[in-house]
Amino acid sequence: MKLLEALDPKFAESDHHYFRGDYASNPLNQEEIYDGFTDWISSRDMELYPAQDEAVLGIASGANVILATPTGSGKSTVAVAAHFAGLAQGQRSYYTAPIKALVSEKFFDLCAIFGAENVGMVTGDSSVNAQAPIVCCTAEILANVVLREGEGADVTQVVMDEFHFYSDPQRGWAWQVPLLELPQAQFLLMSATLGDVTRFERELTELTGRETTYVTSSERPIPLHYYYSEEPVHEAIEELVKTGQAPVYVVHFSQLQAMDQAQSLMSLNLLTRDEKQQVSDAIAGFRFSSGFGKVLNKMVRHGVGVHHAGMLPKYRRLVEQLAQTGLLKVICGTDTLGVGINVPIRTVLITALSKFDGERTRRLKAREFHQVAGRAGRAGYDTAGTVVVQAPEHDIENARIVQKAQQKFDGDEKKVAQATRGKKKKPPQGFVAWSRKTFDQLVQAVPEPLTSSFTVSHSMLLNLLERPGDPFAAAKKLLTENHEPRPRQRQLMRKALGIYRELLAAGVVEKLDEPDEDGRTVRLTVQLQENFALNQPLSPFALAALSLLDMEDPGYALDAVSVIESTLEKPRQVLNAQEKKARGEAIAAMKAEGLDYTERMNAADQITYPQPLAEMLEDAFETYRSGAPWIAEFDLAPKSIVRDMYERAMGFGDFVQYYQLARSEGILLRYLSDAYRALRQTVPVSSLTEELEDLVAWLGELIRQTDNSLIDEWEKMTAGEDAEPTQDSLEELVAEQAPKVTDNVRAFTIMVRNAMFRRVELFAEEKEKLLGELDGEHGWDADRWADALDEYFDEYDDIYTDADARAPRHLTMDRSDPEVWKVRQAFSDPADNFDYGITATVDLLSSDDVGAPVIRVDHVGALKDAPRP
Incomplete structure (x- = not known):
């Protein structure tokens, strides 16, 4: 029996979409909720543990429940009961957790139990079915909903998983806000390590007028x-x-x-x-x-x-x-x-x-x-x-x-x-x-008591100003009734007053002579983006900074990438590796030039990871935040990871190997995924060029071929497709494969172009050993590449690798054969003759097997001697 059948047998016969209204007018009573849920448990050959049973009874009776039982004691089952009770009464329930991965996992679990049409998910970068009666989100998402809407928020069931994050110094505020601002809600707070919860019991009852049941047990099902x-x-x-x-x-x-x-x-x-x-x-x-x-x-x-x-x-x-x-x-x-x-x-x-x-x-x-x-x-x-x-x-x-x-x-x-x-x-x-x-x-030892980590910020006040009613009264209540000691509350009030004056001086808010129709005495003069301060808070700045770029400039596409990258969080391990590499290369060059050790070390201290457009972006940021002071809470971070990978014509594996990032592959991939989403979400159609669209397509396919789980799930959700549970077996995981890399012709073409130009760059740097590693198994070992280098540099003194040298016009492709492409990459020589280069064959079937272009070099040298594609 499915859980919704326990609620109403008619769900066995049809997909009843968004049925909240039915049960809002005719809610099930306590006994019906309890019996329906326990019948479902029995149908799965399960039996509730005593602590679970006590918690489910409390939920069915309308009480708040604080559940502090050991790991493995079935707290997730109690959470399902809370969502079930919400549905049975026509109410809307929220599930919150500290990390997106856990939110996503619970989203798919609840889809399997309640049906995908009845469960939604909202994260900082995407949402699916956001109006569903059950919503999974991070604690910050719910906190911002509550700040904006207060008692008017459509939130009547709140499940807070891993509630010990209440004490987290950076994020604890988000776990506290709902406890202060939702008198209409029924709460389920869960963790294996809560400590003394006396305060929460007392204050939840005072806030909601509901009895609060504390369910705890030191008895583990598995001792x-x-x-x-x-x-x-x-x-x-x-x-x-x-x-x-x-x-x-x-x-x-x-x-x-x-x-x-x-x-x-x-x-x-x-x-x-x-x-x-x-x-x-x-x-x-x-x-x-x-x-x-x-x-x-x-x-x-x-x-x-x-x-x-x-x-x-x-x-x-x-x-x-x-x-x-x-x-x-x-x-x-x-x-x-x-x-x-x-x-x-x-x-x-x-x-x-x-x-x-x-x-x-x-x-x-x-x-x-x-x-x-x-x-x-x-x-x-x-x-x-x-x-x-x-x-x-x-x-x-x-x-x-x-x-x-x-x-x-x-x-x-x-x-x-x-x-x-x-x-x-x-x-x-x-x-x-x-x-x-x-x-x-x-x-x-018992877990330490949870301690408050409340704070106040520009974004919190801006969200409060969006709430109907008197914002000063709302702010006063929040700042005087939070769980901080009184001296700390006074500090927060002074900070909030300073932020308000700053917003007023910047013209972001203005006082009203008379309250508006919603009772506000001040109003925002700017419109906040949806999920303000959650979905890349610097995205509005990025949008403004893009307008400073010249779309006719040959480097526009990469500069646009640099603007977006400056708004993303720093992946510390990747930046450290880039800095280490840059310093090592610089020290080696200075040593070759004869600089002594002290001079080399002093100069090396000034070297950092690449930061394209840093000066321009920082000047623009200073100007922008004079009218948007809240963004001072966030750091602009010029950096070059996507751009560096593209300019070096590297794939994911090449980049990992070059910077020795094998232990940080996941961090790199998450950053690339964030960059891809930000490029897709932030850059308006009017700012897109063909080259930038090519670059975004290349990045998406590169991520998908590396690990398609992150990007495919996001794209599916943002496209509004029905969500289905994730893979739940080893066989499905092994069988799951990315689409054929050659199916995305546009992205694959960029990959081929990059693979060919990677060889040009190594050729220009006279790195025949690395070229031999790339192509040795196909007959082009280091010695053969060295001969080609000698032939070219006997004719020309240099080879260019700038933006013009990698222009698509220097790469000729014959794509008429369904199994192989014939390509020819011309070198950009000082005389602009373009009469030397590389001809190669791209094996499409092998490329699909490995998820990247498989290149077999046919000829390197004078193009007149090479077969023409």
């Missing part, structure tokens, strides 16, 4: 056993696998440590011969790219996985699916496991009880420890979960040194002390110590 390990991590993992405690998730606090640990585990024999064959069969159709893909391919065949945010989404999904089959015995990852990540595991092994939090290294808080530890134990598979914490490496090594000495000297403590003196390892610099005592304290 946990805790151990402190004083043996090397390799040995601990091997023992866990041998004793049937796999899958094991090995928690690290950096991606680098997780990757290094995974590679070191390759020496262990974790899989039987039959299991290795099962893995091989399972991934036979999966496309692993070069670089990290090849490494992961080898790892999973050994039963080892990696899971962290720097990976491509398709690789993370593969690891998750292989883990669900039991074919991965060990997964090395980061502590992001604690935020709803779908990796089913039996054992959590935590490698440290301290972490660097961005500012300092500190011990784990009780909340952090229990969030990660709570992931152990698989419902339906395990009778218990295991949590192992490793002692510090130097303590383990020192204990071994002492043990050996004790064995040698038969326990003579004096001799042992003499033998080990000076041999013990010291902790690394900056190390924050932990011990078995620390471990015992964390196991017993």
